[in-house]
Amino acid sequence: MSIADNLNNIKASLPTDITLVAVSKTKPVSDLQEAYQAGQRIFGENKIQEMAEKYEVLPKDIQWHMIGHVQRNKVKYMAPFVSLIHGVDSFKLLEEIDKQAKKNNRIIPCLLQMFIAKEDTKFGLDNQELIEILESEAFKQLRNIEIHGLMGMATFTDDQEIVRQEFTALKQTFDSIKEKYCALSSLKLTTISMGMSNDYTLAIECGSTMVRIGSSIFGHRNY
16 A cells, blocks of 8 residues: 555544654655655654754655654754654753753753663663652753653563553553642643554553554655
Protein backbone atom coordinates (compact mmCIF):
# COMPACT_ATOMS: atom_id res chain seq x y z
CA MET A 1 0.00 0.00 0.00
CA SER A 2 1.02 3.61 -0.46
CA ILE A 3 2.12 5.95 2.32
CA ALA A 4 -1.20 7.74 2.03
CA ASP A 5 -3.13 4.45 2.35
CA ASN A 6 -1.08 3.40 5.40
CA LEU A 7 -1.62 6.78 7.01
CA ASN A 8 -5.34 6.83 6.40
CA ASN A 9 -5.76 3.28 7.75
CA ILE A 10 -3.91 4.15 10.95
CA LYS A 11 -5.84 7.40 11.42
CA ALA A 12 -9.10 5.53 10.97
CA SER A 13 -8.09 3.14 13.76
CA LEU A 14 -7.10 5.83 16.27
CA PRO A 15 -9.51 7.40 18.77
CA THR A 16 -10.20 11.03 17.87
CA ASP A 17 -8.37 12.36 20.95
CA ILE A 18 -5.05 10.66 20.10
CA THR A 19 -2.35 12.73 18.40
CA LEU A 20 -0.43 10.95 15.64
CA VAL A 21 3.24 11.81 15.14
CA ALA A 22 4.43 10.44 11.78
CA VAL A 23 8.02 9.39 12.44
CA SER A 24 9.82 10.41 9.27
CA LYS A 25 13.47 9.98 10.33
CA THR A 26 15.75 8.80 7.50
CA LYS A 27 12.91 9.22 5.00
CA PRO A 28 13.26 11.42 1.89
CA VAL A 29 11.33 14.67 1.52
CA SER A 30 9.17 13.05 -1.17
CA ASP A 31 7.79 10.58 1.38
CA LEU A 32 6.93 13.40 3.78
CA GLN A 33 5.26 15.29 0.93
CA GLU A 34 3.04 12.28 0.22
CA ALA A 35 2.02 12.10 3.88
CA TYR A 36 1.47 15.86 3.91
CA GLN A 37 -0.79 15.63 0.85
CA ALA A 38 -2.78 12.96 2.72
CA GLY A 39 -3.38 15.45 5.54
CA GLN A 40 -0.57 14.72 8.02
CA ARG A 41 0.86 17.83 9.70
CA ILE A 42 2.94 16.45 12.60
CA PHE A 43 6.27 14.79 11.83
CA GLY A 44 8.87 13.35 14.19
CA GLU A 45 12.62 13.34 13.60
CA ASN A 46 15.48 12.06 15.74
CA LYS A 47 18.37 14.08 14.29
CA ILE A 48 18.30 17.87 14.54
CA GLN A 49 20.29 18.51 11.36
CA GLU A 50 18.00 16.29 9.27
CA MET A 51 14.92 17.94 10.78
CA ALA A 52 16.28 21.43 10.07
CA GLU A 53 17.01 20.52 6.45
CA LYS A 54 13.48 19.20 5.95
CA TYR A 55 12.00 22.24 7.70
CA GLU A 56 13.68 24.51 5.13
CA VAL A 57 12.07 22.86 2.10
CA LEU A 58 8.68 21.68 3.36
CA PRO A 59 5.48 23.70 4.07
CA LYS A 60 5.62 25.92 7.12
CA ASP A 61 2.36 24.69 8.67
CA ILE A 62 4.09 21.43 9.61
CA GLN A 63 4.68 20.85 13.33
CA TRP A 64 8.12 19.36 13.89
CA HIS A 65 8.63 17.08 16.88
CA MET A 66 12.14 16.17 18.04
CA ILE A 67 11.76 12.60 19.30
CA GLY A 68 15.39 11.48 19.57
CA HIS A 69 18.13 11.94 22.13
CA VAL A 70 19.12 15.62 22.15
CA GLN A 71 22.67 16.95 22.36
CA ARG A 72 22.76 20.30 24.14
CA ASN A 73 25.12 21.92 21.64
CA LYS A 74 22.62 21.34 18.81
CA VAL A 75 19.49 22.79 20.46
CA LYS A 76 20.16 26.18 18.83
CA TYR A 77 19.56 24.75 15.35
CA MET A 78 15.96 23.72 16.09
CA ALA A 79 15.01 26.40 18.61
CA PRO A 80 13.55 28.77 15.97
CA PHE A 81 10.92 26.29 14.75
CA VAL A 82 10.55 23.06 16.76
CA SER A 83 7.00 22.47 18.03
CA LEU A 84 7.66 19.86 20.73
CA ILE A 85 10.80 18.24 22.16
CA HIS A 86 9.99 14.73 23.43
CA GLY A 87 13.28 13.52 24.84
CA VAL A 88 14.23 15.94 27.63
CA ASP A 89 16.14 13.71 30.03
CA SER A 90 18.16 16.14 32.18
CA PHE A 91 17.84 19.52 33.83
CA LYS A 92 20.93 20.78 31.96
CA LEU A 93 19.18 20.07 28.66
CA LEU A 94 16.07 21.87 29.91
CA GLU A 95 18.22 24.90 30.80
CA GLU A 96 19.76 24.94 27.31
CA ILE A 97 16.35 24.74 25.64
CA ASP A 98 15.16 27.62 27.82
CA LYS A 99 18.24 29.67 26.89
CA GLN A 100 17.83 29.10 23.15
CA ALA A 101 14.07 29.67 23.31
CA LYS A 102 14.68 33.03 24.95
CA LYS A 103 17.08 34.01 22.15
CA ASN A 104 14.32 33.25 19.66
CA ASN A 105 11.61 34.98 21.72
CA ARG A 106 9.73 31.71 22.05
CA ILE A 107 8.32 29.39 24.68
CA ILE A 108 9.21 25.85 23.63
CA PRO A 109 6.96 22.96 24.74
CA CYS A 110 8.81 19.93 26.10
CA LEU A 111 8.13 16.44 27.38
CA LEU A 112 10.24 14.94 30.13
CA GLN A 113 11.49 11.52 29.09
CA MET A 114 11.11 8.81 31.72
CA PHE A 115 13.19 5.65 31.84
CA ILE A 116 10.59 2.89 31.91
CA ALA A 117 12.26 0.08 29.92
CA LYS A 118 14.37 -2.83 31.05
CA GLU A 119 17.07 -1.82 28.54
CA ASP A 120 20.28 0.07 29.24
CA THR A 121 20.27 1.60 25.75
CA LYS A 122 17.24 3.77 26.54
CA PHE A 123 17.50 7.24 28.08
CA GLY A 124 15.32 8.94 30.65
CA LEU A 125 14.73 10.14 34.19
CA ASP A 126 13.72 7.98 37.10
CA ASN A 127 10.91 9.15 39.40
CA GLN A 128 13.29 10.63 41.97
CA GLU A 129 15.13 12.69 39.33
CA LEU A 130 11.78 13.90 37.97
CA ILE A 131 10.67 15.11 41.40
CA GLU A 132 14.04 16.78 42.05
CA ILE A 133 13.66 18.79 38.83
CA LEU A 134 10.07 19.83 39.50
CA GLU A 135 10.81 20.88 43.08
CA SER A 136 14.05 22.74 42.36
CA GLU A 137 14.18 26.53 42.55
CA ALA A 138 16.22 26.58 39.34
CA PHE A 139 13.35 24.91 37.44
CA LYS A 140 10.91 27.50 38.71
CA GLN A 141 13.11 30.25 37.22
CA LEU A 142 12.84 28.94 33.66
CA ARG A 143 10.53 31.22 31.67
CA ASN A 144 10.87 30.02 28.07
CA ILE A 145 9.90 26.36 28.35
CA GLU A 146 6.68 24.59 29.20
CA ILE A 147 6.41 20.97 30.29
CA HIS A 148 3.47 19.50 28.41
CA GLY A 149 3.81 15.97 29.75
CA LEU A 150 5.92 12.83 29.79
CA MET A 151 7.41 10.52 27.18
CA GLY A 152 8.57 6.94 27.53
CA MET A 153 9.83 4.05 25.40
CA ALA A 154 8.90 0.54 26.46
CA THR A 155 11.16 -2.48 26.35
CA PHE A 156 11.45 -3.96 22.84
CA THR A 157 9.93 -7.36 23.57
CA ASP A 158 7.15 -9.68 22.47
CA ASP A 159 6.05 -9.99 26.10
CA GLN A 160 3.01 -7.73 26.14
CA GLU A 161 2.66 -7.97 29.90
CA ILE A 162 6.08 -6.32 30.40
CA VAL A 163 5.13 -3.55 27.99
CA ARG A 164 1.75 -3.07 29.69
CA GLN A 165 3.43 -2.74 33.10
CA GLU A 166 5.85 -0.12 31.78
CA PHE A 167 3.14 1.95 30.09
CA THR A 168 0.92 1.72 33.16
CA ALA A 169 3.78 2.92 35.37
CA LEU A 170 4.30 5.96 33.12
CA LYS A 171 0.60 6.81 33.25
CA GLN A 172 0.66 6.55 37.05
CA THR A 173 3.66 8.87 37.23
CA PHE A 174 1.90 11.36 34.94
CA ASP A 175 -1.26 11.33 37.07
CA SER A 176 0.78 11.73 40.25
CA ILE A 177 2.73 14.81 39.14
CA LYS A 178 -0.33 16.35 37.51
CA GLU A 179 -2.08 16.24 40.87
CA LYS A 180 0.90 17.18 43.05
CA TYR A 181 2.43 19.98 40.98
CA CYS A 182 -0.66 21.53 39.37
CA ALA A 183 0.26 24.95 40.81
CA LEU A 184 3.51 25.23 38.83
CA SER A 185 2.97 27.73 36.01
CA SER A 186 5.40 26.00 33.63
CA LEU A 187 3.49 22.69 33.79
CA LYS A 188 0.76 22.27 31.16
CA LEU A 189 0.28 18.54 31.58
CA THR A 190 -1.80 17.28 28.68
CA THR A 191 0.41 14.75 26.91
CA ILE A 192 1.65 11.21 27.47
CA SER A 193 3.78 10.25 24.48
CA MET A 194 4.08 6.46 24.45
CA GLY A 195 3.52 3.84 21.81
CA MET A 196 5.14 3.15 18.45
CA SER A 197 4.31 0.99 15.42
CA ASN A 198 4.62 -2.30 17.32
CA ASP A 199 2.82 -1.33 20.54
CA TYR A 200 0.68 1.78 20.03
CA THR A 201 -2.68 0.04 20.49
CA LEU A 202 -1.54 -1.24 23.89
CA ALA A 203 -0.16 2.21 24.75
CA ILE A 204 -3.54 3.80 24.03
CA GLU A 205 -5.24 1.22 26.27
CA CYS A 206 -2.82 2.27 29.03
CA GLY A 207 -3.53 5.99 28.68
CA SER A 208 -1.31 7.34 25.90
CA THR A 209 -2.48 10.58 24.27
CA MET A 210 0.23 10.73 21.58
CA VAL A 211 1.69 7.90 19.48
CA ARG A 212 4.86 7.93 17.39
CA ILE A 213 4.42 5.76 14.30
CA GLY A 214 7.03 5.39 11.58
CA SER A 215 7.48 2.02 9.86
CA SER A 216 3.73 1.31 9.69
CA ILE A 217 3.37 4.52 7.65
CA PHE A 218 6.61 4.85 5.69
CA GLY A 219 7.95 1.29 5.68
CA HIS A 220 11.26 0.26 7.19
CA ARG A 221 13.84 2.97 7.84
CA ASN A 222 16.56 3.88 5.35
CA TYR A 223 20.09 3.66 6.74
